[in-house]
Every structure is written in C-alpha cells, then in structure tokens.
Amino acid sequence: MASITLNNLGKVYAGGARAVGGVNIDIADGEFLVLVGPSGCGKSTLLRMVAGLESISEGEVRIGDRVVNDVEPADRDIAMVFQNYALYPHMSVRQNLAYGLKNRGTPKAEIERRVGIASDILQIGPFLDRKPRALSGGQRQRVAMGRAIVREPAAFLFDEPLSNLDAKLRVAMRLEIKELQKRLRTTSIYVTHDQLEAMTLADRLVVLNGGRIEQIGTPLEVYRRPASAFVASFIGSPAMNLIDSAAVPHLAGSAHAGQIGIRPEDLTVTPDGPIQMRVLAVEELGAQRLVHGKTGDQRITITMASDADLSDDLRLSYRPNALHLFHRDTGKRLD
Amino acid sequence: MKRTIFSNQLLPWLLLAPQLIITFVFFLWPAGQAVRQSFLREDAFGTRTSFVGLENFARLWSSPEYLNSLQVTAVFAISVTVLSMGLSLLLAIAVDRMIRSTRVYTTLLVWPYAVAPAVAGILWWFIFNPTIGIMPYLLGGLGYDWNHISDKGDAMTLVVIASAWKQISYNFLFFLAGLQAIPASLREAAAIDGAGPVRRFFDITFPLLSPTTFFLLVVNIVYAMFDTFGVIDATTEGGPAQATNIMVYKVYFDGFVGQNLGSSAAQSVVLMGLVLVLTVIQFRYVEKKVAY
Numbered sequence: 001m002a003s004i005t006l007n008n009l010g011k012v013y014a015g016g017a018r019a020v021g022g023v024n025i026d027i028a029d030g031e032f033l034v035l036v037g038p039s040g041c042g043k044s045t046l047l048r049m050v051a052g053l054e055s056i057s058e059g060e061v062r063i064g065d066r067v068v069n070d071v072e073p074a075d076r077d078i079a080m081v082f083q084n085y086a087l088y089p090h091m092s093v094r095q096n097l098a099y100g101l102k103n104r105g106t107p108k109a110e111i112e113r114r115v116g117i118a119s120d121i122l123q124i125g126p127f128l129d130r131k132p133r134a135l136s137g138g139q140r141q142r143v144a145m146g147r148a149i150v151r152e153p154a155a156f157l158f159d160e161p162l163s164n165l166d167a168k169l170r171v172a173m174r175l176e177i178k179e180l181q182k183r184l185r186t187t188s189i190y191v192t193h194d195q196l197e198a199m200t201l202a203d204r205l206v207v208l209n210g211g212r213i214e215q216i217g218t219p220l221e222v223y224r225r226p227a228s229a230f231v232a233s234f235i236g237s238p239a240m241n242l243i244d245s246a247a248v249p250h251l252a253g254s255a256h257a258g259q260i261g262i263r264p265e266d267l268t269v270t271p272d273g274p275i276q277m278r279v280l281a282v283e284e285l286g287a288q289r290l291v292h293g294k295t296g297d298q299r300i301t302i303t304m305a306s307d308a309d310l311s312d313d314l315r316l317s318y319r320p321n322a323l324h325l326f327h328r329d330t331g332k333r334l335d
Numbered sequence: 336m337k338r339t340i341f342s343n344q345l346l347p348w349l350l351l352a353p354q355l356i357i358t359f360v361f362f363l364w365p366a367g368q369a370v371r372q373s374f375l376r377e378d379a380f381g382t383r384t385s386f387v388g389l390e391n392f393a394r395l396w397s398s399p400e401y402l403n404s405l406q407v408t409a410v411f412a413i414s415v416t417v418l419s420m421g422l423s424l425l426l427a428i429a430v431d432r433m434i435r436s437t438r439v440y441t442t443l444l445v446w447p448y449a450v451a452p453a454v455a456g457i458l459w460w461f462i463f464n465p466t467i468g469i470m471p472y473l474l475g476g477l478g479y480d481w482n483h484i485s486d487k488g489d490a491m492t493l494v495v496i497a498s499a500w501k502q503i504s505y506n507f508l509f510f511l512a513g514l515q516a517i518p519a520s521l522r523e524a525a526a527i528d529g530a531g532p533v534r535r536f537f538d539i540t541f542p543l544l545s546p547t548t549f550f551l552l553v554v555n556i557v558y559a560m561f562d563t564f565g566v567i568d569a570t571t572e573g574g575p576a577q578a579t580n581i582m583v584y585k586v587y588f589d590g591f592v593g594q595n596l597g598s599s600a601a602q603s604v605v606l607m608g609l610v611l612v613l614t615v616i617q618f619r620y621v622e623k624k625v626a627y
Contacts, residue, residue, distance in 0.1 A: 100528035
C-alpha cells in the first residue's frame with residue numbers, strides 16, 4: 001500500500017497535441033479516487049501514465065516515495081483492471097490469476113494460497129478451471145478483479161471496468177468494488193465517464209475537462225459547490241439547469257453573473273413562484289417525473305412527484321442558497 | 336441463407352452451367368483421365384494401350400528416383416514453409432509495432448505476391464546466375480563458390496529462397512491481420528503482470544496467433560508442393576542430378592518430356608491423394624478454429 005502523487009503531470013503527443021496538462025493530485029494511502037469526465041478529457045491517459053503504459057512528457061508520478069516516471073509497468077507495484085477485462089483467452093481462470101505471480105517467481109504454494117483467497121473473496125472458485133469465454137460478463141469482471149487482488153499491489157487502477165456490463169449488473173458490481181476496496185484498503189484510482197458511478201464510488205472525485213482538472217473534492221463537496229459551470233452540468237442527474245442571467249434579471253445575484261445554476265430538485269412548483277416555466281415535455285420515472293420546459297428562451301428541467309398536478313404553465317420557486325453563480329467568460333464559480 | 340424459388344426448372348441449371356462446365360472440363364475430366372491413365376500402359380510408339388492394374392503405382396514405390404523425389408519434396412516443402420513463415424512473422428511483428436508509415440510498408444511487402452512464379456523464378460535465376468549473377472559475385476568475395484548448376488545444395492537453396500520469397504507477402508498479410516486482431520490491452524495486462532517483451536510474445540501473442548499460424552502452415556505446404564512448378568522450371572528444371580525434382584515437377588517431366596504417361600498419371604493420383612489429406616486437415620481443424 002502506498003500514497004500516489006501526481007506532480008504537475010502532463011502529456012503531449014509526438015504531433016504536438018496536448019492530452020493532459022498541469023495535473024496535481026495527492027492520493028492518500030487507502031483512498032479511493034475517481035477520475036471522471038467526458039470522453040476525450042484525458043482521464044484514461046492520466047491513468048495509463050500512472051500505470052506506465054503511456055510515457056510521461058511533463059511532471060512526475062510518485063508511488064509511495066519513489067518517482068516512477070522511468071519504471072517499467074511491471075515494477076511499479078500496481079495492478080490494473082481493463083475496460084475489456086483483458087483476460088488471457090487461452091488460459092484458464094486459475095492461470096489468468098496466477099500469471100502475474102508466476103512471472104515474478106512466486107513459490108507455487110504461495111500462488112495457490114493467494115489464488116485461493118482471491119477466489120473466495122470474489123466467489124469465482126467454481127470457475128477456476130474454465131476458460132474466460134465460458135464465463136458471463138459479470139464473472140469475467142470478477143476474474144479481472146481477482147487478477148489484481150492476487151498480486152497484493154500498492155495500488156489498483158481501474159479503467160472504466162463496468163462500462164461493458166448491462167445496467168443492472170453494473171449497479172451490483174459497483175457496490176462489490178466499493179466493498180472490496182473498503183475491505184482491502186488498497187489505494188485505488190478509478191476512471192469513469194459515468195457521474196453516478198463516480199459519485200457512489202469515490203472518496204474523492206477529480207472532474208476533468210479538456211485535459212485539465214476542473215475540481216477535486218468529495219462527492220458531496222463537488223455536488224454542493226461545483227467549481228465551474230462545466231462541473232455543475234456534469235455532476236448530478238438530471239443535470240443542473242444553467243440559465244443565462246439576462247433571462248432572469250429578477251433573481252438574486254444575476255446582475256453580475258453570467259450563468260445561474262439551479263438543480264432540478266431545488267425547484268418546486270408554487271402558485272406565486274418568481275420563475276415562470278412553459279412545459280414542453282414530461283418524462284415519467286415512476287416515483288418521480290422529469291418536466292422539461294422553457295423560461296423565456298432558456299431550457300429548464302425540474303423534478304416533481306409523479307402524482308403532483310401538472311399544467312402547461314408552472315410557476316417555480318427555489319430553495320434559498322440553491323443558486324450557483326458562474327462567471328460569464330471563465331465559467332468559474334463566483335462566490 | 337437466402338432462398339430463391341425459380342418457376343422454371345431449367346433456369347437455375349443454365350445459370351450454373353458456366354461454372355459447372357469449367358469445373359468439369361478443367362478439373363473433373365482431367366482428374367478422371369489421370370486416374371484412368373494410371374492403370375494403363377502405352378507402348379513406346381503409342382500404338383497399343385494395355386490395362387496393367389496397380390503396376391504403375393507398384394513401380395513408383397520401387398523406383399529410387401521417385402523415392403528421392405519424395406524426400407526432395409519433403410525437404411523443399413518444410414524449408415519453404417519454415418523460411419517464409421518465419422520471415423513473414425518477423426516482418427509482421429515489426430510492422431505491427433510501427434506507429435507511422437504502416438500502410439507504406441504493408442503495400443511494399445505485398446508486392447512480390449503480384450509477381451508470377453515463373454517471373455520470380457527468372458528473377459532469382461538472374462540474381463544467382465553463376466556467370467552473371469550478383470549473388471555468386473558477392474559470395475565469391477566471401478570465399479564461397481556458388482554454383483547451383485552443379486551443386487545440389489546450392490540448387491535446393493536457390494529454389495527454396497525463390498519459392499519462399501513469393502509466399503512471404505501472403506503470410507505477412509495474414510500474420511499482420513492476426514496480430515492486429517489481438518487487443519493491445521492483453522499485451523498491456525501482461526506487461527503489468529511482469530512479462531517482458533520476449534515472454535509476452537511466447538505467452539500471449541504466439542498462442543493467440545495459433546489459428547493463423549495453423550492455417551498458414553497448411554496453405555504454405557500446399558503452395559510449396561503444388562504451386563512452385565514455375566519457380567523450379569525457370570531456375571533448376573529439377574536438377575542437378577534430381578536434387579530439386581519435386582513431385583509436381585516430376586509429374587510434368589515424366590509425362591510430357593519422358594512420355595511415360597502411365598507413371599506420370601500414377602504420380603498425379605498420389606499428389607491428388609495428398610491434396611485431399613491436406614484439405615481434410617484444413618477443414619477439420621482450421622474451419623473449427625483451432626486455438627483457445
């Protein structure tokens with residue numbers, strides 16, 4: 001186990017294109033850090049630089065107290081879970097688990113012991129002698145995790161490990177990963193584009209956009225005080241409403257802000273609310289419904305109980321302190 | 336499969352006719368003739384033909400020349416297969432590791448495949464010609480006296496190089512496609528699992544390439560045994576002293592030059608049997624995807 005430090009880390013490709021720049025993160029021993037952002041934001045590149053699969057063009061990566069910039073992936077004491085699992089198709093599950101240990105010259109008895117422990121934890125004992133192709137998606141996912149666990153590495157690196165699973169299994173595996181990490185207390189970096197996965201798994205979140213860090217914080221910090229309009233729109237589902245302040249001049253603070261953010265769940269229908277909304281579409285979710293509409297020429301979405309009254313024109317009020325103000329040009333939070 | 340119902344019974348046969356006629360005239364009929372011929376013997380002047388049963392075959396097995404040809408064919412086919420597959424695998428690995436100009440290299444490496452075997456043969460005949468060739472000149476500088484016209488080993492080396500060269504393009508394409516079908520994440524996972532480049536190749540890449548390798552193995556053996564007639568004819572003509580007289584060349588030579596049609600036909604039948612065996616192997620194992 002170890003802490004991981006990313007010090008002014010950057011990646012510039014041979015053609016001059018910049019993928020990542022100026023990344024500073026301190027990951028504490030045992031922490032579960034999630035890198036989240038839209039595709040192309042550089043989150044996978046960042047992870048692969050930590051893994052040693054991508055060369056580092058600027059800054060340094062420290063694992064424990066060792067700078068690992070020029071250390072081979074095998075010698076960084078990390079284990080990685082890939083998006084497509086990357087199980088060796090011609091080897092049995094047992095051989096898959098044992099491969100990393102065998103390459104390091106671990107004694108046979110020790111390999112057997114560790115494979116036994118991992119297969120108990122992940123309940124893959126019955127499949128140990130099967131080939132990966134005979135396993136279901138969830139089972140393959142477990143084997144991929146098992147391959148990381150047996151190594152007992154200083155850190156786990158997860159590269160969108162759940163994105164190939166169906167929605168139901170994804171929720172179940174998400175919980176399993178969380179429990180497993182809490183139990184093993186292994187420092188973990190987890191990459192995902194799914195904000196819900198990020199919120200539920202993370203001790204701390206790093207929101208990336210265009211190769212730069214937008215915000216670092218606990219899930220609730222990021223949710224409650226998004227540092228920029230981008231973070232505000234990316235974290236939370238349904239996304240926060242971002243309204244041009246010129247369209248709602250009567251709201252508090254709108255005079256000097258560029259955009260005003262209000263989360264859909266912070267808006268309630270009241271007969272004398274200050275915001276007027278014309279309803280355009282309704283999505284029923286069961287317990288709740290999402291109502292999409294416009295205030296002036298600005299799109300706006302609210303959530304309401306599915307048994308509440310609905311009409312074509314609604315008046316909305318917002319909870320006090322629920323307004324987020326963002327700068328017109330930089331998109332940064334104002335208060 | 337799409338099913339089409341013809342109202343006219345004759346039309347489907349009419350549409351199939353061109354292919355069926357070609358198959359019959361150029362494959363089935365000559366093959367039938369060869370089988371028939373293999374049981375017959377003609378006298379020296381071609382005036383009398385008599386049925387001799389399996390005697391043509393029996394004579395083959397007691398003919399030192401034919402047994403020599405079998406041995407030459409085996410050496411030749413194995414050498415060509417190993418040489419062309421080995422080199423093309425190396426080239427494919429090199430190109431697979433490249434990031435830029437992959438297409439240029441691939442195109443250049445595929446060119447030899449467009450050269451007809453006879454032309455390839457002539458090309459190598461010039462390069463290795465003991466009198467005017469560049470290679471004997473260079474080898475002479477190194478103190479080696481190259482002469483494939485009199486030296487059996489040199490002759491075999493020449494036909495193996497000329498034949499393997501032609502096949503490298505084909506093997507290269509298949510190996511490259513096979514390599515590119517292996518997800519990069521597998522090699523990355525192996526790298527993290529502590530396997531160095533050599534180990535990664537033998538533990539991960541090569542096993543995953545086995546369907547391609549097996550397919551090419553069969554194709555190359557078939558190529559070396561049956562498709563290299565042109566190369567042999569243009570370079571050594573089976574010589575010197577039968578050193579490069581592979582089975583398919585001997586069929587031609589005994590039949591069309593030596594005019595021993597019965598023996599030649601019997602040899603063709605033996606070759607047909609070999610093709611049949613290789614085809615069965617191909618279908619049984621390759622089509623079912625060997626591998627993992």
